[in-house]
Amino acid sequence: MHPHTRSIGVAFRKALQASAVTLLALGPVGLAGSAVAKDLGEVPMVTEGSAAQAPWTRYKGWTNNSWDKYNTLADTSRTPAPPAGPVKEIDAPLNGDAANGKKLAFDRSRGGGCLACHVMGPETAELPGNVGVDLSQIGATNPDEEYLFNYIWDPRAYNPESVMPPWGAHGFYSEQEVADMVAFLKTLKTPATFKNELDDPSKRPLPVEDRDWTDPFVNPAAEAFDTGPELFAMDGPNGKSCASCHANPDALKGWAVTMPKYHKGMDKMIGVEEFVARHAKATTGADWIMQTSENLHMSIYLRSLSNGMPIKVDVSSLGPKAAMERATKMVNTKVGQLNFACVDCHSPDKGANKWIRGQYLGETAGQIPHFPTWRTSRNEIWDIRKRLQWCNIQVRADELPPDAKEYADLELYVTAASNGLPMESPGIRH
Template sequence: MSTTLLRRHLLSAILLTTPPTVIADQMSATVPLDLTTHAAPWQRYSAWKQTKWNNYCNLQRGVTNPVSFIQPVEPPIKGDPVKGKKLMANRKKGNCAACHILPDVSLPGNVGLNISTVGSWRLPEELLFNYVYDARIYNPTTVMPPFGSNEILSKSEIMDVVSYLKTLTKPVKFDNSEDDPSKRPSPTETRDNLDEFENPGMFAVTVGEELYTQVGPKGKSCQDCHDEPEKAFSNWAVHMPKVEPRLNKVLGIEEFVTRHARATTGAEYLAQTEENLGFAVYLRYLANGQPISINTSGMNTRIALRRGEELINRKIGQLNLACTDCHAISSDKWIRGQYLNKVVGMMDHFPTYRTSRSEIWDIRKRFQWCNVSVRANELPPEAPEYGDIELYLMVKNNGQTLSVPGIRH
């Protein structure tokens, strides 16, 4: 057999035995790269807290406030313990019960120490004061916000807090296991998320299905190019997001829908609109039951993953918290009545219907909510930083079975 013929046989064998690589449809070359895919200028959702935290870093501004130095304190501290107790329960101020067990508090958290007897520990007042002022002085990796140096509490308010802490000498006794965060059972989702009677989010599947066959301003519909969506997209979603080199960013399904639809059908599906969410849910719904499978072999993907890893470890906001502070260091614990999940198992049900909000959230809106919760300015939904984080988390969830739309509180 000639060398040329042998090569042909070998090539044929390789093509027949090697499974095809699933690659997302390329974004049309006719799409302008400077295309805005969300409402611009970006404005925070009207129902959310509108405070701006411009003095503190976010995922685009990586400069953190420096660790403070020990504040001199003249003992004995003579604050008002009654005011201190109120400050520790105030969600806009101390909100200490979110992480610590304290007297007269329902559903305390257990991210931090049980400090219900801290007054009997005989700690120096200067230590107590400065630990509240900026715990990073003593523990550089702490998840405790720097209440004083980040101007959450004034020095006089911290004195009130310390005065209250000194009165705490008796351990809290819980009436039942639900109240005790160390015994409180972790929440288990038992609702059938794909049952339209159980999950109102299933209406988005219908929205997406209708949009798929809808003729756009250019006289075309998605069905004109992808005649059988059940086959064309049977596993497409589990391979997303992907790096788009021309944009130098990670493209999620939601942004892909916006850009691809505008270029091909002329339809306008901006991020966070009902149409965009409906389409994104529908495309994932078609891949339900398939394992998440993000290919990490490309150099651009590996670079984006490194960026994503840095971002989830970045301390941001007035509360000085990183994604990993809640979902790695403090995972499987409670912040008040909210359970902190691990990263694995976090992505397979997004977009998800939130019963507490009566609306569907995609993962980017969840990122925005977390940013605002730690008092950091959120980014537009299609920000490159969110794309890097989404890619990183999806890779961590490789092998998890897709089941969209989800349903959560």
């Protein structure tokens, strides 16, 4: 067993000592066999219905706001980009209120404000971002009012791939408010000064995660190193447990680094958490649906058996290849009121390796090895599907159920970007 993995739980040890458990003659049908099978169709799984809460309702404590007027990953027809060119022609000066424009630009309550991405002169508030250009001296360039107005209102008129949200077109600001922000921009003629390096995004120290993720006193999710084996040995409603078929859990080492896998009958990728839900129901009768404590702890335990091993998810077979093609299109698709695509935050030629306010945006590679992870800001264990849902909420797009096919494709995409990196589950992140 890998050093990161705790000794198996007391209940599991007693179960092994008390009974001469033998592996069922399942061959490639068992979980261990699925580690080498490219198609999960041979593995006992409940394929009908949802592997999550159904009907789906948003998690307790999350916003109840709905953004059903805007694109989701499942429906990208709601908010098409406008035709090229300015949406408003301006013949006379806008006569905006610069003081109010500054107040609006620095206000965090409407989608994050301009400072989320831009430095804006000597009075820039703390922790500005640098995803966008430094606007501190834009007023000195004698900018065209019509261009500024339209770029704030809907930058897609000039650049369909712009990372900047369509602030006016998507209802964040009125025409007069955008005119006020234009007036404020015209006053910016002096380079920014910062109180300290934390406020300067070009000098701000990069975040380093150096906590001991294997210590349950530091990382509560690490308790799964003990609770996982107990669940593994626990009889389900039909009297069988995981150990009934898999007497030696070490035989499962190397399985989790190959997930998600393609299920031909369901025509979708299946990640560890969805597999646990569907396989447990079919074999032990347990209702360990996604996002339950049992599902998360079992998922962490199964992954921990492969900790330190390189991720090697298949992307060349027919099913995964098609999923990757769908996902590649999806990560470039703008969704939500903020009109963000995955690449806007996680591609190096856009927002990745930059700051959005005080949050550092990482590249896609390296995101998956530590999932499921303990979210210190929420005091919860999150699997990768919940993190994808949270991304949707953050850009003001209605999320999908955690077992949605779209998220399955994205999980494959994110995992493939980490091929070759060692698994380190469970992680701990803010």
